[in-house]
Amino acid sequence: MARALAPAQIDVSADLIRAAGVKVTRGRVRVLDALHSARQPLSHAELEARLGDPAEPAMDRVTLYRILDSLVACGLALKAVDTRGVFRFSAAGAQRQHANHVHFRCTDCGGVFCLKAEPPPPPRLPRGFRLNEVAFDLRGTCAGCSLREGA
Amino acid sequence: MARALAPAQIDVSADLIRAAGVKVTRGRVRVLDALHSARQPLSHAELEARLGDPAEPAMDRVTLYRILDSLVACGLALKAVDTRGVFRFSAAGAQRQHANHVHFRCTDCGGVFCLKAEPPPPPRLPRGFRLNEVAFDLRGTCAGCSLREGA
DNA sequence: CCCGCAAATGCAACAAGGTTGCGTTTACAG
DNA sequence: CTGTAAACGCAACCTTGTTGCATTTGCGGG
Incomplete structure (x- = not known):
């Protein structure tokens, strides 16, 4: 490394x-x-x-x-x-490693977490549209921030 | 209007x-x-x-x-x-109408298109994470830009 | 209806991020 | 080796956003 x-x-x-x-x-x-x-x-x-x-x-x-x-x-x-x-x-090319990942963005601390899960198959697109990349982004509160908030 | x-x-x-x-x-x-x-x-x-x-x-x-x-x-x-x-x-509230939509973002013209399809169910989250919103964003070239490029 | 105080406003100055113009230097093709 | 277009350095400028401080105002309580 x-x-x-x-x-x-x-x-x-x-x-x-x-x-x-x-x-x-x-x-x-x-x-x-x-x-x-x-x-x-x-x-x-x-x-x-x-x-x-x-x-x-x-x-x-x-x-x-x-x-x-x-x-x-x-x-x-x-x-x-x-x-x-x-x-x-x-x-x-460096960002290619993050393409087609599922990401979780914490709206509290701004952190981004890569989830292991594969992105679901994209839905059918209207005619003429060309797909290049899918981003399945989940937004919410991460474990750390949830804890601090709950306290 | x-x-x-x-x-x-x-x-x-x-x-x-x-x-x-x-x-x-x-x-x-x-x-x-x-x-x-x-x-x-x-x-x-x-x-x-x-x-x-x-x-x-x-x-x-x-x-x-x-x-x-x-x-x-x-x-x-x-x-x-x-x-x-x-x-x-x-x-x-104004954006709530766009939450939980599937969006297509054209990387060429920057336009955003709402697709009718429902977002897929989110994957299992690590313990402590709280989900608030899902964004299933597809990126690529829209029909209009595809046409102009192809010409 | 008036009073008082915290919150909101206006003004001036500042800071960070980004761009433009122009004269000088440098990569590289011939 | 030489000429030239591209790249560089410098200074000045613009836009976006923030901070400090004095003044005004919303509004709860007398």
Whole structure:
């Protein structure tokens, strides 16, 4: 799980970027790398913090926004908005592991829990509609919050 | 559809607010009224525009934020975030008609379609979890967008 | 009907998240 | 090696949302 920082991984990101048909720059490689090694979608602020880690020249705020936009535009990253209204970015493909899961969202603490159950088969769609993904989301109160409330 | 601006409707909002146990003010009544007569959740900016319509003193920006927060806090309004990361508010109850529907969201045009089908029974939850609402969301391309893409 | 107090309002200032314009640097094709 | 379009850095700006504080107002009780 905790993979060594082999230079090989950098090449993977670089190759992906090259294959996407855009210029390979250090910034893009670093950002895509960070997205790949993240276990959750990251906000702009979180990415900025992570990239400031090494002695690197700490990339510009605007540049990071533009890099993220370009990665989204060429299909290497995905952009979504969280419950606070902040954009979060993830490496394309990373979210596939959560597709077709059943999720439980706690309306109290905002937590998301993956249930083991398989999603039910989708109903028949009107003519011309093409299905891509199903999300079976249950909303309510999780065990922890139920307990605190009941007390 | 276009209902007359009977003063009766104002009283309905006022009564709801009073029943919720908070002070009845002109601002709250106007806002709740606007939310009730809206067909979709409204953003702060949209509400501000609608309320500026009559010769009313055009309520303060911050006051509108606080009125919305208070309506949410006492359960008369709901707050959600849209794809742009902006908060949208709706009168409580207005969305109930969409709860427990099956929805199809077009990832192309962003449109939401209500399907007639009933949502499948929810799976067994871990101990302590309390279910409140189920959302069976299908994502893909709607008929119109499929057609345009195929062309 | 008036009084008092907590709640609500208005105003100003601030903070975070995101965008635009422009001059400079850099990847990379020829 | 060189030219050029793309990417970058910087400064300024916009929108959305929040905080502090002084003033006004709803409304319960005298």
